[in-house]
Each structure stands twice: as C-alpha cells, then as structure tokens.
Amino acid sequence: MKPGYVTTEVLEQARVFLEDRGSYGCEGTAMIAAGPDRVGRRLVIPEQRAGQVPSCWVQVTAHGKLQLAVALGRDETYIARIHSHPAEAFHSTTDDKNPGLTNHGALSIVVPFFGLGLRRGLVSCAVYQLGPDGWRYLDAGPARAAALAVQE
Numbered sequence: 001m002k003p004g005y006v007t008t009e010v011l012e013q014a015r016v017f018l019e020d021r022g023s024y025g026c027e028g029t030a031m032i033a034a035g036p037d038r039v040g041r042r043l044v045i046p047e048q049r050a051g052q053v054p055s056c057w058v059q060v061t062a063h064g065k066l067q068l069a070v071a072l073g074r075d076e077t078y079i080a081r082i083h084s085h086p087a088e089a090f091h092s093t094t095d096d097k098n099p100g101l102t103n104h105g106a107l108s109i110v111v112p113f114f115g116l117g118l119r120r121g122l123v124s125c126a127v128y129q130l131g132p133d134g135w136r137y138l139d140a141g142p143a144r145a146a147a148l149a150v151q152e
Contacts, residue, residue, distance in 0.1 A: 007039060046064030080106060
C-alpha cells in the first residue's frame with residue numbers, strides 16, 4: 001500500500017515537541033492522524049513516561065493509550081508514528097515490535113538527536129513503512145522527503 005503523507009505543519013509541531021522532550025534528555029513519541037485522503041494533518045501526543053540520559057526510552061502510559069484510542073475522528077486513522085532517539089535514527093527491535101500501528105502502508109519516522117533532526121525535515125530522519133513482511137526502510141534523501149511531506 002502507498003504510504004500516507006505528512007504535512008510540514010505537523011512535522012513542525014512534532015519537532016517542537018520532540019526538541020522539548022530532548023531538552024530534558026528524554027525521547028518523545030506521538031502519532032499522526034489522517035482522514036481518508038491519507039494526509040497526516042494532526043499530531044496526537046499521548047501521555048508518556050521516559051528515561052533520561054544515559055538510559056533513554058519512552059513508553060506510552062495506559063492513560064496515553066486510552067487517549068490515542070479516543071483521539072481519532074470518525075474517518076481518521078493513524079498513518080504514522082514519530083519518535084526521537086538520542087543520537088542516530090534507526091529502528092530498534094523495540095520499535096519493530098511496537099504494536100501502535102498495524103495497517104500496511106503505515107509509516108514509522110525516527111528522528112535523530114532528540115528531535116533536532118527534524119529541523120531539516122524528513123531528510124535527516126529514518127523512515128520505515130509497514131508491509132506484509134514487517135517494517136521496510138525507505139531510502140533516505142531529498143526525493144523520499146519530498147514524496148512524504150506536503151505543504152498546505
């Protein structure tokens with residue numbers, strides 16, 4: 001399935017949130033909601049806990065999972081999750097097992113350097129797409145970034 005698209009406005013909101021979490025030495029995570037057109041226009045930030053440097057991790061709380069469940073509008077789905085790592089962007093084994101997204105075509109965006117990587121848009125991020133065989137890395141570069149991020 002073709003991936004969804006994410007508006008630059010949503011990416012900017014995510015950058016601000018992830019950089020704020022990073023200023024405390026913590027990772028952050030959020031989901032991106034889209035309507036039937038598969039354009040992610042809304043960032044949903046659930047309640048979460050995180051471990052600070054050097055033991056970085058982030059986990060959505062039970063209340064946060066409920067927030068995510070009720071946050072979607074009638075015709076919306078989550079097309080992407082976005083989260084930060086303290087250094088390089090990659091999909092960890094924990095990321096691979098995360099059940100937050102199950103629909104084929106969904107995106108997982110990993111932002112390096114506690115969110116600072118989003119200052120250059122998706123060019124600096126690791127982006128994966130969920131398919132029948134699991135998460136597949138989408139080749140990095142300006143073409144990928146331009147194909148996934150749209151301005152509105």
